[in-house]
Amino acid sequence: MATGDADRKRSSDASDSLATAKRVKKEDGGDDKPAAYNPYLAHLEAEKNGGYANSTIPKGSPLEKFTRRETTAKQAFKAEDSDNNPFTGEPHSQQYFKILDGRRNLPVHKQRQEFLDMYHSTQILVFVGETGSGKTTQIPQYVVYDELPQLNKKLIACTQPRRVAAMSVAQRVADEMDVELGQEVGYSIRFEDKTSPRTMLKYMTDGMLLREAMHDHMMSRYSCIILDEAHERTLATDILMALLKQLAQRRPDLKIIVMSATLDAQKFQKYFYDAPLLAVPGRTHPVEIYYTPEAENDYVEAALRTVLQIHATEPEGDILLFLTGEEEIEDTCRKLSLEVDEMIREADSGPMVVYPLYGTLPPHQQQKIFQPAPPPLKKGGRPGRKCIVSTNIAETSLTIDGIVYVVDPGFSKQKIYNPRIRVESLLVSAISKASAQQRAGRAGRTKPGKCFRLYTEEAFKKELIEQTYPEILRSNLANTVLELKKLGVEDLVHFDLMDPPAPETMMRALEELNYLACLDDEGELTPLGSLASEFPLDPTLAVMLISSPEFYCSNEMLSITSLLSVPNVFVRPANKRREADQMKDLFKHPEGDHLTMLNVYHAFKGIQNSGEDPKQWCHKHYLSHRHLSSADSVRAQLKRIMETQGLELMSTDFNDKNYYTNIRRALVAGFFMQVAKKESSGKIYRTMKDNNQAVMIHPSSVLQTDYEWVLYNEFVLTTKQYVRTVTGIRPEWLLEIAPVYYDLDSWDGQKDVKQALKSVQDKMRRRAAMKGGR
């Protein structure tokens, strides 16, 4: 795109000319010049330090004699040991020196010089460090001491796949560097930018860096970008890797470090033009692996038995069991507690507390897993232990110390994408070898441990794939393709991703974006597409929101969009389903779930303004306060973007008979591709195109079979095929609002649907003709 090129050109010119124009001659001719100091060569020194003379490093600073990208570990040690903080000039605290001792015991410390040598010799570096090596906290600091960001005013970024990690690591490193969080060391995540003009080192989520790149293709604010946890292969990391690989050629001054925990480092190395690789050992204890001699046919049952066996026979130490989902976990926790009670009664065993752990568990419940194991029931009795039954969340996101035994049945729920019917679904699938290793490693964090794999060694070797498929191969790519277009990637086919997705998935994404008018027929970004990419939303939602002023209801669509981008706000505890459903009925809107959700949100806002405690109100009404609050933050963010982009915020008068109709019509502007029509007989609906899937309306819906035509937010594939979050619509709206998609002349859907739409069209035409005739 023309604009993209202009942007790129501008920023590249800017950075070059800045460097030349602002080169300052080294002025001070004091006594502490290097031995070979030659005033006629001073500009070379300045150049090494990014175009600025050392004058911005105060005289007497521990960093005074540092030359950017030529420092040594010895120099850095000395600076770290000095009384004053090299970055703030303040005296170092006692705490600082205590932490410094600990840092120097980390495995990575021994290789600081080796790291610097390699860093100096190359533009891209692959760094492999197992857990406990200290890479996430130390490597960025080593880079700070070498890049001297205070000189060239460029930042060092270190990306993390998760917000909590970005926040907590930044806090830790701020402590290590003896600075205030948000000053020299900060972080940037959605909804929170904790950085300042002084910031040199910024931890951030990978998605956040990707967002920034959309507006600064050269990533010109950074002199070094560190991608951490690259082995997790999140969508954002994969795109960033491809972008940086490309950018490396246009920004020879930019350094890139790719950090990974697993041993697939060679793949990263090869991908980055055979970049040099530095490996640092981790600090974990050995974990003995046990396999079952024969395959188990019921892994939940086998897991239960194994946990009880461990409790009965193994020495002290906590247990971590991996299962696949909420229901399975809750169920197993109940059974385990009952069995342990019996063991205590009959076999005098020690106590065991069982904790469930999964993502949708409220945070205070999640925190419980960190409580210590219970003491023996009586003095001198058998020791107690805790058992945590968890989803994959304990594999990467949460670390629990004190785990000695891991039970791994070898399964997890994984997202898969079927481009043919455009459906993402969750499927219980076998994990990968890398995952199995990661799980086993959880047993060796504090002392040697054991891992019980509920599958045979044969199966491990022959049936498990090496690595879990990266997310990019398991997702609908509409959003990704839109982002790439906005990032200025013109040739998607030759865009050098580490694992290119299936051509069909790519085609589907392009097709979807074309129907949404985000891409034109040549595949170029349209103004609408460019606008849509400004929103942190799926293209469908973004287009719906952008179109909403045309339907006089952008305020309401802001609320609905926000509610659709957070987890379900309705809470339904297993033992209080009826009460929960009754409460939901209070908010029920006969025309559909979107409007029901809007009712909930309006009621919630009313309570917030009334002085009543919203938490209690939510609890009473079986609503999730947490998710409603996050919908609120999302809404505020989206509203800001609407305002910046000059999109009008408005509502239809609540007493106008079209208030709800306008909203339903606005929904069609985004979701016209997700429409189903009722079959002549009963409960079955069929989706419009995409191979005309037979679906049922999800039982949680306020609509059942009241409407012949419905629009849905989500297609879920569980025991049956369901559509969830559904609103009734009129077929005229489809023809009127999405005429291209519903062009009957090129119709490729079912014939009877076409027939139905055809008669609607005829009726509309007759009506129009009558009006015209008058």
Added chain:
DNA sequence: GAGCACTGC
């Protein structure tokens, strides 16, 4: 008459 692994903007 249901079952949302986990992230992220």
